[in-house]
Amino acid sequence: MPNVSQFRSPRTARPKAAPQQPLFLFDARRPVRNATADMIEQVITHADEHTPLANGRRRLRVSHAMIEQLQLQGRLAYGDYRLADLTVVWDEAQGEVVQVRDDARVRDAASRWAEWDALWDEESYRSDEAPRAAA
Numbered sequence: 001m002p003n004v005s006q007f008r009s010p011r012t013a014r015p016k017a018a019p020q021q022p023l024f025l026f027d028a029r030r031p032v033r034n035a036t037a038d039m040i041e042q043v044i045t046h047a048d049e050h051t052p053l054a055n056g057r058r059r060l061r062v063s064h065a066m067i068e069q070l071q072l073q074g075r076l077a078y079g080d081y082r083l084a085d086l087t088v089v090w091d092e093a094q095g096e097v098v099q100v101r102d103d104a105r106v107r108d109a110a111s112r113w114a115e116w117d118a119l120w121d122e123e124s125y126r127s128d129e130a131p132r133a134a135a
Helices: 037-046 064-073 080-085 104-112 114-118
Strands: 049-052 057-061 086-091 096-102
Touching: 037 057, 037 080, 037 086, 037 096, 064 080, 080 086, 080 104
Parallel strands: none
Antiparallel strands: 049 057, 057 086, 086 096
């Protein structure tokens, strides 16, 4: 009685492909431009939105209006709108940065999908026809 393994072809080792990065729908992993220490320092210096947090910490942000005002004064370059995307959590007691959050990727994804989201506005569901009178 013949052995079944005799009829199988020998297995060949496949070359391993380079690992690929997963594809994301919103490109959320793609950084716009990394936040530098200079940018964080400018947010701390020019922050006009201060939100108190627990344990003596503060959330610092720079608004678009403040950026425009500082650009007119010549204290910021005209490409520094990127500062409005940064949120810095500052610890008053330790005098150090606890966390830096960058919302640029979220803003980019929201602007790219704004037209898609507009398809479900209430205005798009309204009929162009005049309402029929009940008979």
